[in-house]
Amino acid sequence: MVSGKRWLSMLFVLFVLTAGRVLDPLTPSTVFGGSIVGSRHDLKSDWEKGSVLMKESLNNYGEVCVYCHTPHGGDESLGPLWNRDYTPASFNVYTSPTMDTTAAGIPGAVSLACLSCHDGTIAVDSIINAPGSGPNLTGPWYGQGAATYHFAMKEGANACGECHVGSPAHDARHTYLTTDLSDDHPISMPYPSPSEDPQFNTPPDAMKGWGGASPGDVKLYAGKVECPSCHNVHDPDVVPFLRKANTGSALCYTCHIK
């Protein structure tokens, strides 16, 4: 038999453990196993974990998905049920004299979704449709929010890079892709055929790549390489949001014969 007091204390411990894990950024997968929740792509969690300054830099909409998705009124030209108030900039794309394959294209929709935060042109909380029903013209969303500032992912003052350069906050500069993609792996180009460059493996599915229905391997999108070919935006398990571990450069070797 367990006494009533003992029940209470057990419940308390359970509560503390659970709450602790929810809020603990170091062990999100211990409990949630490959979930976006609690990861750096969970902006609600980021806000909650953040410092006072961080809380002044973006709106907390109280939901996880809303920073990217909305069930109604989204911009499908950018991504699935896409909720970001984003007009794509013009990009510099990757070119190289050593490439035998088709050069990088203008970023396509699948990749533009990612770039709607990572190119740093608009604030991370810049969404179309805030939580709640109806037009919701007064809610705490972008431009009218509770936060004093609305920062974008870029270096310099009045942006994430004001703090996230290693000090005082963690260094996030590598995620600031900017609109100059010439220093990033090419995207939105057709996967090379063997005749274009024999140094690429042939995917089992020319349209979908290796992943198919599984999120755990490299995917192609309509036969093209896009940001989510390598990254699984919803799963933080393999840092940094990779589809699979890169030990022995296994991710790279999925495509490249080098």
Added chain:
Amino acid sequence: MRPLIISMVVAALVPLFAAAAGAGVVNTVHNLSTTGPGAIKATEEAEICIFCHVPHNANPAVPLWNHDMSGAAYTMYDSEYLKRAGYPTPSELGAAPAEPGFVSRLCLSCHDGTVAVGALYIVRGTILGDSIIAMTGVEPTGEMPATAAGYIGTDLTRHHPVGIKYDSSIAVTFGSAGSGVNPRPIELHASPAAPLKVYAYATGNYVECASCHDAHVENEKFLRVTTGANLAAKIDTTCNSCHSKIDWNGSIHSTSTASYTDSNVLDTFGTGAVASLACMNCHRTHRGGGVPYLLRQPEENTCFQGAAGSAAGGPCHGTGAAGGGKDIETVITRTYSHPTTGISGVHTNLDVLYPEGGTPPGSKGLVWDTSKHAECVDCHNPHRAAQGTHAPSGQWYPSLPAATTNTVSNALKGVTGVEPEWPSAGIQPVNFTTLESASKEYQICLKCHSYYALGVASDGVTSYPTLSDPTINFTDQAWEFNPNNLSVHPVVVTLNSQTGSYAPQALTSSQLSPPWTAPGNQTMYCSDCHGAENETTQDPKGPHGSSYEFMLKGTGRYWPTKPDGSLWLLNTTDASDPDLFCRNCHPIYDGSWKNNVHSQQGGMGGGGGGGGGMGRHRNRPCVNCHVAVPHGSRRSRLIGYASDPSPYNYNGNSLKPVGFAKASGPFNYDDRNCSFPMGVCHGPQTPPPGGYDP
């Protein structure tokens, strides 16, 4: 339809084979992760690509670079050959992606040894900053050790040039001043054959490290060329993908059946055959021992030992070399020789284009004063030389001399030369046409032995002492062999074409020994008289070196003095002496005399008749009448005048005549043909109707 189906099948299989050819960088020393096979590898980092590439925020952006770049200032490859050809050479490797040489600087960010191998930019989303990936096999501070096989360093003078434009259109101009003739192309294919690559920049296509190497390919030396029986074959294909050396195919160095015995050569290249090693016999693409030109060893040492660790390990041209090549080192280090082993760092390719008076500051040419030298490649073109010399094995001279006997032999094929513009007799030739490829042997010799290198020579005599006898000076051989001279040895033209000579131009056949049986219609080599003492037995042919003064060769090797130092005299004893140099070709006395001047030395009170007095020439030194340098003369029959300078005039005081006129035949001489001052010999004479030679 069948061919189409087959080609479709082949097309489908090609990528499979391509994918199967080597497992890639994983199995190579470029796998710097913990799983790498080389001595240099990470102690913990398990990713492979990361040491060079990163997918985001790469720096430099192309090719998604993740390794800290080298800021080194490099000492670049350059050569007089490239300068003279006008080939553009870089002063530095580019530091920005748009600048030629940049691709090579990527490789050098490890291989120059100035940046830690583990100095990466980003690893899995973390910017490393000053921290580096822990490695084994590196210097304490992380850099590639200078002892590593792949170490290049910052001195690129010993390495094949990179960051250099690929331009096959450039050619070296030969000819006379202002009129280019017979240009020598830069000997490059129009573009490199695949799989070699050039890299396009705004100013053209450039050669980079990655032109020959693919850092990712599992292949010896990371060569792009993966097909070939062994490393030697792969390198041969690599070199020939760009370089197109004239007449290389068929040359002795590309076809020789000789082999190295040095086991290191076999271990390194997978073969010891000279023909298979090809370029690698003499060159190294990296860390050449001879600068420039990527030679294996400095200058002649390359010829002596080739790819072997010592002369004995190779079939090349050194003392004690294994059979195959001629042992040149032994003869060229004899007392009297062309200055090859004793002079270093003077020869430059195409020095033929920079003669006396024409050398730009900072360049070395042929000017004797500052640039005296004779390297192997001054007289031989190792890319074109083939087997076969002017005289067959075992003989001093060619078998059947003819008008073309002075044409270059296979051993002298493709060597630069000069052809003088011939002035009147007695005037020094000072204008020359440069030749991409000499057609006559003398054109090679005259590069140095004329005004072209020696400068002004008064009456044919320079101010530079000979190596054989420092008391006498070099003479100008173009001055001497001028077809406008009254008498010469027929080195330039046949005597019947010797325009300066009046009839009878040639000697009679009785005045010559075999094989010189076509007087007037034959030419000869300089090296018919100058060469090694044992050319009919073990010595390689040619004037490399000798134990005898002036490298005189043949059965007789002494002139104008005997072995005891005294002058040769006109008498039956001396004229029959096998040591007498002239006797090699001229049977001066073989029981009879061959002209009635020589015969006037008969016994006491008797002897051959003709003219006045009996035996008046007996025991006269040869050099009382003949020039001591018997190349050519402003007078007929190599006669010299008392006014001639030394060394033509032995000791400056030996020549006696002051006037000479050639007779109509060898036995038609009388006193009037030769005039002397009062009291000398038979004194002043009345000249024959034609007068005396000037």
